[in-house]
Amino acid sequence: MKLYYIPSVCSLASHILLNEMGVEYQLEKVQSKTKLTETGQDYLKINPKGFVPALELENGEVITENIAVLCYLAEQDPQQKLMPTTSLGRARVFEWLGYLNTELHAAYVVFFRNKLNEQEKEEAYRELNSILKYVNDKIEGLTWLVENSFGPVDAYLYVMTEGSTHLGHDLTPYPNLIAFRERIEQRPSLQLARQQE
Numbered sequence: 001m002k003l004y005y006i007p008s009v010c011s012l013a014s015h016i017l018l019n020e021m022g023v024e025y026q027l028e029k030v031q032s033k034t035k036l037t038e039t040g041q042d043y044l045k046i047n048p049k050g051f052v053p054a055l056e057l058e059n060g061e062v063i064t065e066n067i068a069v070l071c072y073l074a075e076q077d078p079q080q081k082l083m084p085t086t087s088l089g090r091a092r093v094f095e096w097l098g099y100l101n102t103e104l105h106a107a108y109v110v111f112f113r114n115k116l117n118e119q120e121k122e123e124a125y126r127e128l129n130s131i132l133k134y135v136n137d138k139i140e141g142l143t144w145l146v147e148n149s150f151g152p153v154d155a156y157l158y159v160m161t162e163g164s165t166h167l168g169h170d171l172t173p174y175p176n177l178i179a180f181r182e183r184i185e186q187r188p189s190l191q192l193a194r195q196q197e
């Protein structure tokens, strides 16, 4: 498998899962501006949408979209620890990933894709804070989000909330989220991914 990534953006979640799985894989960096990969490939031929992550399989198939890549990887985990085995557990994974992708990811993306005026910024922060409050309340007392076992939702939530670090947005009103982020930062899978990126 090969993961196409841009350092320190949402593709880091898939990178964390690959390290959790302990399987062999390749990494190929994509340049955000030129859309060329580090080996000189035109990334738009690999993913015409232009976004990372993209995961290329041994048979040449390419999977795009965070949710699809994360779920595919979790299901390939040789130790079968990353994806719940019950229908309800899997539904919880999709429920969280859907919410994080369409609401939280979107709430951060607004800041990075647009030049916001003061009023737009205020509205965007209001929306972001209301989502973070929901997540913070929902994870009270939990170590990991689904069945208290580390998996794709945790990797994605961690990487999404990196947006606050990039923005200089204060997470102190969300102590459960801060503690959750500190737990992930202890994981060798993330530490290794950071070095590799």
Ligand SMILES: N[C@@H](CCC(=O)N[C@@H](CS)C(=O)NCC(=O)O)C(=O)O
Pocket (backbone or CB within 6 Å): 006, 009, 010, 011, 031, 032, 033, 050, 051, 052, 053, 064, 065, 066, 067, 101
């Ligand atoms: N719908 C896509 C969006 C992914 C996305 O927004 N990726 C960003 C990084 S977080 C990206 O590739 N941006 C292009 C760039 O930075 O050049 C998904 O969920 O996978």
